[in-house]
Amino acid sequence: MQRAMFQRILGRHGYALTQRRGYNFGSNKYAAAFQTPRPPADVARLRAAAINYIEHFNKEEWFDSPVRTVVNGKHPEESQDAIDTVDAFGKVNGKQLLSSESVIDQVISHAKSFVPAKNDMRAEVRAIEAKFMSDHAGFLIGNQALDFGKQDGVTEIEESIEANVIEHRMNDDVLDDEAAGRLRINRSPAIVGCVSNFSNFLDLCRKTLRNLELGVPVVVLSRSNTTQHMFRWYNLLLEEVVGAGLEPGLLTYVSCSVEQQRRIMQALAPDSALYLTGSRDVARKIREIFPRSYASTGGPNTMVATEYTEPVMSATKMGTFIENSGQCTAMRHLVAPGVTKEDVEKTFRADLVSRIDGAVDSLRANGFDGVFAEWGSRMVPADGYTSHPDKAIPMAFRTSGDVPPFGVEEHWRRPYLDVTSVATPEELRSDEFLLKLSRWLVHEQPITVAVNADKNDFAVAKRIWENTTQVVFSVGDIKENPSLTVQARPQDGEVFGEFPPRRQLSQFTKAPVVVPSSTPGYNSSYSPAYLEQLAAWPASASAVVEQFISQVNSPVMKGYLRELANYLSEAADPVATPREGHPQGPRTTLFGLQRPPLEHGLTLLRADSSSTMDDLSGYVLPFLATNAHSQLVVSLTPGENTRELAEALQKGSEDRPIYMKLESDESFMASLSDGQVWNVLHLPEQSMLADEQDLPLVGQFISTLFPLGHIKSTQKGHREFTETFRASEKWLKFEE
Known part of the structure; x- marks a missing residue:
């Protein structure tokens, strides 16, 4: 009976759960999602609709119907005087009503108290999305061209049409695993910090619709420039949401100052997630006050x-x-x-x-x-x-x-x-x-x-x-x-992401954001009961992994380590990695998890004097279980617990020793200037695994430790390219 219970919870294939991992980067189902049949994108029709919209656009509309706050489908009465809005080049193009402090109070009150009537709105939201990508596409492209000056919004919509169906599958898997008791979606309202140049795909589709369809309310923030075109899609989306019989309270728009945005963030922290695509400077300032910010930032x-x-x-x-x-x-x-x-x-x-x-x-x-x-x-x-x-x-x-x-x-x-x-x-x-x-x-x-x-x-x-x-x-x-x-x-399969420099990663974002992925998955966590049951399951990814797990005390952490190891055995499978991109794509693509830089890619884990084996285990295991084990250094601070921790680490890695050293703070700081160091983590201070009630999905966690992404050739069907780069030692590989 006990085994039958485990199979019901863990799946017929034991704790491998290969059929339940489509939302984790590089897994079998993640790779299979790229084969999802795609709806056709009529590029000529999209272009014609956008040009027609622009040619018939009434410039006075953005003045007569100003950007303003919307709460539960209504405009709060009290607002400050109107200000001008400007486009990407500083030209006045409309009006905006900034919210008073009492209106911000209403926004916060609604966001903290609103609970959707249901969690699964995939059918309604995807029907709305289909209308946006067809009937409303000219509206989206045209407004973006008028406000931001985007010259090729057509390709963005084409990309959205084809990529959205992939992210549908990933969201489906997240919701299925929640229904099965494996994870929990945090349905605190998601805050969307809009980007000016890719708002139709990143903000409307990825950040807003993907959250809404799994029952996560959304709060959209205004911008200091180019705010008109996202306010217009917000208004149309609200109209479609209400028309589909869904609650207007699911969508909030806030027209406010930067100071008021920070006030909203502080009020909704620490449970809400914020999704931002923008500069590193802005991302850093948000991260200082908002722990669950997921930022995509640029670089040269x-x-x-x-x-x-x-x-x-x-x-x-x-x-x-x-x-x-x-x-x-x-x-x-x-x-x-x-x-x-x-x-x-x-x-x-x-x-x-x-x-x-x-x-x-x-x-x-x-x-x-x-x-x-x-x-x-x-x-x-x-x-x-x-x-x-x-x-x-x-x-x-x-x-x-x-x-x-x-x-x-x-x-x-x-x-x-x-x-x-x-x-x-x-x-x-x-x-x-x-x-x-x-x-x-x-x-x-x-x-x-x-x-x-x-x-x-x-x-x-x-x-x-x-x-x-x-x-x-x-x-x-x-x-x-x-x-x-x-x-x-x-x-x-040309997976995309705007990652900050690795050694400063936590200053900008809780975890890197990958496209495609399940957006609600970033603010989801495993059920502790599921992890405890996983810990008791008599199965193993490898003897090395089990030897290491035996030194961990917490049943929840043991289960999480098994989930980690099993994910790596699949996403870093020595045979399947790297994955290949869609065969119908215009180029030749390989993607997957990767090792840190081969010649200067050391990761230093600095354990303070209070650290335990449970504190470090989640960070050590991914290296120990893969071909990156030689790129890890565990730096131990002298203290009362140090001997016990060192012995546990040594016993847990007898068959594949990890490099440890006992050193003072001064010695450790001196080692940071070594040109071989790629990443530095202070534990448990910077740990993402400190709260067993809120352990992140393993795909998100691994992305904070290892590089990932794609490499492609401009030549389609490029055999020599594939043979050369598939054989590289850079790909992360699970080792038995």
Whole structure:
């Protein structure tokens, strides 16, 4: 009878639960989700609808119907005087009513007290989503073009249509596991901090609809600029929600100041989750007061080319100018041999650059990298940068024989390019330079890196990839199909993420955000009862794992360790890893969990004098159970518990010893300057596993310890690429 009970809770395959892990990155079901049949996206129809919307747009509407707070479907009466709203280029484009403090009180009261009538609203929300992606698509693209100046909102909607169905499956698995008693979804209201350039996919679909469909209410915050287009989709969504028979209280919009936003965050902490796509500076300030913030942040996207050929020049121009430098993957840094000032000027010469008056110009021409003429005429280069000699070309650059200084500024919506022009191709290929460049990339953590060389010459790309941790890494050639920093189709397995630098990760976000994934899954946790039952299940991922688990005291933590190990045995399966992207995609893609940089990728766990085996076990096991075990150092602080902890760690790792050292705080701090260190974690101070009632899903937890993402070739069906990179030691592999 007891075994039958375990099978009912844990599944027919014991604690493996392979049929219940679709929401964890890299698992079997996660990989299978990319094969989900996709609804067709009629790109021509989307484009025509957007152009028609813009051509018939009434500019007075955004003045006559101002942005304002909406609570439970109603506009609170008391508001401050109206202020102007501005578009991405500082032009006044409407009105906004800022909330009074009493209105903020109403927002907080509603958010803390509202409980949805039901938790499963997938049918209603997905029907609404289908209308947004078809009947309302012109409205979405058009408003975004008018407010943000987005030139290619069509591709964003196409991506949404195809990626949404994948995230539907992941949400389905989360809800199924909650129904089975394995996990719990935290249904405290989710706060959405909108992004200006990708609001239709990231904010409307990923952050709002995915939460709503699993019964999580949403609070949408206004922006200091480009706030009009997301307020318009919010209003339409509220109308559709009510029309579908759902409660208006599910959706709140707050028109307020930054100070009032912080007040709302503090009131809804610590249970609510906040989802932000924005700058690292903003993410850091939010994280200081809001523990469950999940932030996606940018970085200086970099292209490396072994020769600066005409195709590479074209790729540089497109990557730098995409959306007038208004896309998170826009190129910011070029590395190539012998690039002169004249080469840069030639790359951006007038006959190659599309100058536009408005985003609709690019919509009509199927373009995406036009520069706004009026906005560009006001550009003043930052110190140290040189303007293009043609004043009609609004871009600035600087060249150097070395990598840029740390802390490269993005200069949002202003095309800037740093050029690292090494003297010769031989210098670029040298071990010394590639290691230096890799360390710079680890420190700055761009979203994307693109490497172009001779066809099937992967030496430079492989060396950089194995020593960096980009989520998006692209490989092309210098003559026919160069890779750009701006290429990523998450629906094809080209998984996407904007990760902060690893050593500062917890300053910006609780965990990295991966696309695609289940958004409500980030604020979900395992049922302690399920984990206790898992701990009692007489099964094992490996003898090494069981030996380690035997030294842990808490039944809940033992169960969590088994869940971790079982996830790794699947997501880091030595045979299945890396996973391959969708075969119908335009490129060749491999994705999966990865090891830290192979040549400078040590992780230091600093255990304070009170630490126990239970405190450290969740952080040690993922290294012990994989081919990354040699990249872990456990630093023990002298104290009363140190001997007991050291003995437990030693007994738990007898068959695969881990490196431990006893050292003072002074000695430990001195070791941080070692160029081999990639990540540092202080335990239990920085632990995500301190509360057994709130243990995160293992996919989210592992993403805080290891890199993940994809590497792709611009060539479809590229056998040589697949063979070369599949064999790399960079992929994380589970070891029996």
